[in-house]
Amino acid sequence: FCNEFSADFLNIKENDENYFYGVLEVEKHHMMEGFLFCNLDYQRKKNFTLRMHELLRGNEAKGELDFTKWCWPNMKALGIEYCVFPYYYTIKDFSNAYLNENYKKTILEARENPIIIHYDAWWGAVKPWDYPFGLKADLWLNALAKTPFMSDYTKRMHTNESFYTTKMAEQHYFSSVKSSKEILFKTPYLFFKSYLFVVFKERKIHLRIFALMGGLVKNFFNKLIHFVFLMPKALVKRVVSKILRVLGLHGIVKKILIKLKLLKKG
Structure with missing residues (x-):
């Protein structure tokens, strides 16, 4: 509710012969059910509830608005200001809009001063x-x-x-x-x-990925160098050393290498 609505309600006469007042749908004799002024006195006089039950038993309702259609002509229109859809604020030209013809002249004013936003x-x-x-x-x-x-x-x-x-x-x-x-x-x-x-x-995830990939590549090449160059050299040294020890030549070869300055003492 955006504005006061009691004035329209109070204007309804005590002897009014309409079941309710509502906003007209595009289709004839239909009303939107979002907001209604209901004339309960007149409904009681006309056994409205019993009549509706009888209609429901004999008719299969095909849509939400069938109920209001059955009440025609005992219903009266309210202004479109009682059912202003937010979508209306996006429309510039209402000449071809899905809107009851009765409201196309008043919709712009109703949009500025809505009573109800639906x-x-x-x-x-x-x-x-x-x-x-x-x-x-x-x-x-x-x-x-x-x-x-x-x-x-x-x-x-x-x-x-x-x-x-x-x-x-x-x-x-x-x-x-x-x-x-x-x-x-x-x-x-x-x-x-x-x-x-x-x-x-924002997160620069690609830089993190590049940094991670760079780290993985660096670790790969370090291990490759170790296995290809450093590990075989150390392995050869151990194998030769063991063979010389078995043959009893380890001490002699060691002295020769020291004299040739190819091996340090200790």
Whole structure:
């Protein structure tokens, strides 16, 4: 609720012969069920509940709005300001918009001074208590901030973080206001753009990978040099030394090598 509505309610006469007042749908004799002024006195006089039960038994309801259609002509229209969808704020020209003809002349004024904002997912708006960044979610948040329940809401956001992060990711990539064409072609681009930004610019993961690869290559070559050049030399020394000891020539060869200055004492 954005504005006062009691004046319209009080203007309904006591002898009024309408079951209810509501916002007209595009189809004839249909009303949106989001908000209704119900004339309970007249409904009781006409045994409204019993009549509806009889209609339900004899007719299979095919849609949500069939109920209001059965009440025609005993219903009257409210202004479009009683059901302003956030999606309306994205439209510049309402001449071809999906909107009852009766409202196309008043929609711009209603958009500036809505009585009720209807956050209907079918009309491109996620419920603001589930996704606080959607179309016109600020109106709901501002209203909530004036109540004692704002702290409860923010606490729930922290305790149920996974739900909100999932909902935000879903709306970021698959927003209900995007066309199927945009989701099919632009969403992959948007994802990889974000992915590459985080990987290469924000976290610089590629530099870490290069550093890791450089370390692995360095360790590989160090071990290769050890096994190819250093280890065989040491192995040959041990083999020759053992053979000379077995033959009893170890001492003689050692003295000769020392004299030739090819081996140090000790």
